[in-house]
Amino acid sequence: MTSSSTPTYFQTMSPAPSSTASASQPTAPQPSALPPSSETSHLPQCEKTTHDATFDSKVKPNRKPLLRLELRDLSDDGTRAFLRLLHATTALEDAVDAVLKQLYIGLKTHCIPPTRSITLVLRSMDGVAYTTGRDIDEDHKEIHLSTNYINHVPDSRKKEEIQGVIVHEMVHCWQHNALGTAPGGLIEGIADWVRLKAGFAPPHWKRSADGDWDAGYERTGFFLEWLEAAHGEEIVRKINDELRGCRYDSDEFWHKCCGKSVGHLWSEYRSSLGDGDSKQTDAKST
Ligand SMILES: [Zn+2]
Known part of the structure; x- marks a missing residue:
């Protein structure tokens, strides 16, 4: 994958992709399995009273999510670059704030998914990144970010690209x-x-x-x-x-x-x- 190619992400909520996922075939999103279209014609009516006139500029979910970092290989150059360029706590907190602001400002707290924890996992893998829920509980999310991909991004863009990918994946942790x-x-x-x-x-x-x-x-x-x-x-x-x-x-x-x-x-x-x-x-x- 070249640095100028479009980054590829895997659909949130999907199981982790297999190790056969290839950077040479990264163009298509991988959406979750959808039900037959005939099922979509019977829609429940949703009553949505969502606006909250008392909101402030910072959106707060019901529970502050636990943010975690997992580094699979400290000797990996991608891991070294991540640690050199970013403060992990700030990067994750800022990504959460950016997502909640863009998707939920002005809406009531119950509109926000009950995401309880987000773990950023840096590891060697094909592709760019994906987000998945834990098997036992979808309220616990994992963002897997490829250290191979970090290594491919030019140094001049590395920090912003990592931040951008984290924000993209963080959306999957909070969107409907x-x-x-x-x-x-x-x-x-x-x-x-x-x-x-x-x-x-x-x-x-x-x-x-x-x-x-x-x-x-x-x-x-x-x-x-x-x-x-x-x-x-x-x-x-x-x-x-x-x-x-x-x-x-x-x-x-x-x-x-x-x-x-x-x-x-x-x-x-x-x-x-x-x-x-x-x-x-x-x-x-x-
Ligand atoms: Zn995505």
């Missing part, structure tokens, strides 16, 4: 997923939207409306950024909250959130970019 029925591309897009908002967009990211809206990662992340401008800055928080406790139905979901189909919205986004032209983003512009 429509009981596992949300499109994997939407889940990954929300994760990269938070990374974008936190100021850690890598320089190679670009806005593009080629392909489908749910291609995921920065493609969907920039679409969500555009939705903010078109439908208000609360829109991604609303989207995430609408994924709480309800099964996903595309027509109902997007009409409820934005009053239009997602296909219509994607067409509007494409027009805003100039019929498919890509635009380079400035990593600091967010």
